[in-house]
Amino acid sequence: MKLRQIETFVAVAEHGSFRRAAELLHRSSSAVSVHVRQLEDELGLPLLERTTRRVVLTAAGRTLLARCRSALADLRSVAQDLKEEAALGCGRVSIGCAPSVSMYRLPPILAAFQEAHPGVTLQLHECFAQRMYHDVLEHVTDFAIGPRLPGLKDFAFRPILLDPVVAVLPYARPWRGRSSVRLDELAGLPLVSMTRDSAMRIQIEQAFRAQGIPFEPRFEVVHHQTLFSLVENRLGVTLLPRISVPARKGDYVVAELCEPAIARELCLISLNGQKLSPAAQRCAEMVVSGLRARAAALKAVTE
């Protein structure tokens, strides 16, 4: 069975004439006749009832027509779709992202991308490291934004920025005006934190233990925003990756943690040895440069 034969058969069936089909396809009617006969021979069934005056589909012809039409149309549209996809006219970009990043920083970047390429469908999977890496491996996502995990050789890492842990402190003495804070200064202060056991929180706990300071959160909350409300109401302090701190200043102080400084490297994570789709590539560029620009702006303000 060849695509040409099917194409010819469909044309004949739709126009009820070998002659007209031949005209439309810019072929001789002998070619058309042969194509149809070949199909019939291969299937062992008559597809068309021919009189010299009229050509009518047999039952087999009708079912063949119906199924071939859809298959043909599908194949034809693929070419067009792929070209549009390459031109960023359409396509789908699926992104895995750590919650800390997707919380504030990512959305405006995605919005910019969406505006530049309205034909592309964006999908965001907010998840923690394990799921994130799994999704990239399985092509569930095209790429991910998250912490670099060691010992994984199937992945390509492109560093985006170093995300330091900051303390969020009440806008009051002695914190007002501070841009950095030592961990031991926080000893004894009431801690508030998320209940979720993210990799970051584990890293912070370890830092507390290493300094001999107990990590005993006074409040454990589900919603990120609640942390800030608690701090603003002077109920405690919290430690967070800076990137998850809203840009809009609130009634609190954000001071970078030092001694020990804790930071994680945020990377663009993709599959090793595989090019991204044009749309994904463009999107990844915008994400990387967008996140870096924000980080640079923040650093400038701090210094």
Next chain:
Amino acid sequence: MKLRQIETFVAVAEHGSFRRAAELLHRSSSAVSVHVRQLEDELGLPLLERTTRRVVLTAAGRTLLARCRSALADLRSVAQDLKEEAALGCGRVSIGCAPSVSMYRLPPILAAFQEAHPGVTLQLHECFAQRMYHDVLEHVTDFAIGPRLPGLKDFAFRPILLDPVVAVLPYARPWRGRSSVRLDELAGLPLVSMTRDSAMRIQIEQAFRAQGIPFEPRFEVVHHQTLFSLVENRLGVTLLPRISVPARKGDYVVAELCEPAIARELCLISLNGQKLSPAAQRCAEMVVSGLRARAAALKAVTE
């Protein structure tokens, strides 16, 4: 774009190797290589990332693979399906049928057909003439069983039987033992009839008028069975096409109407100049012979 190229591409993509694809397809690897290159050239996009050690799909390749696989599978299965359909292994037969016929006579015939060809899906459209003819014309049904209508040249009619109108009378004097009845004998008797204005009922009304007998049903009912219950309870008599009278004898007399005799020709109705599908053909045969056999048996009993 040719089917072979797609086939080759799919094989390469699925096995991640030109060499293995060539083996599976019983082709040289040069042919495989050329096919893929031709596809890429035609689409203007790379489909596979090749290193000598590994072959990986590009994004475009992935979407092409997904869509081609389904289209290919669809085309492949068509051949098989058509052959099975020709062998009555599967397929669909859609039948239009007058309610009088489908009420009692048709179901056992369809059951026999279904038993003989369990793979074939049967569909029954019970409807009156106009719809019935329309459905045949539009290929909604393969054929129909109903009255012959004059002046329609797109249809082929195959007479099945002449269906006479019979009177259904109380099993009591003076009807007991009667096998025929004149219309004037019914004058003055309470009539029961269906509310539905079928062509048959109109024909019967005309016969009444022609004889100068008023057609004023005492009861008009919705359910066919009710007619018989009314007659059995001596509340009236009714006139019906014989074919819609149940075979199982009840507490009533069935007498053929004569003077005037009213009958309609029941036909197998199909499209002129079009062969039925094998399954439909077989089914039509069984329906025709089944209906004729029943009619012959009835006539034998009556005589």
Next chain:
DNA sequence: TGCCATTACGCCGGGCGTAAGAATC
């Protein structure tokens, strides 16, 4: 160096058009 994809080249089959034939109205 060995494996694998690619390129080069020549052969052969198959698809196409032209032209003659058959069938239907």
Next chain:
DNA sequence: GATTCTTACGCCCGGCGTAATGGCA
């Protein structure tokens, strides 16, 4: 007899395999 599908025939393109080339480990 006109129109339309079919068959016959010959040309030529294109697909295939063999063999040589080039890359990556």
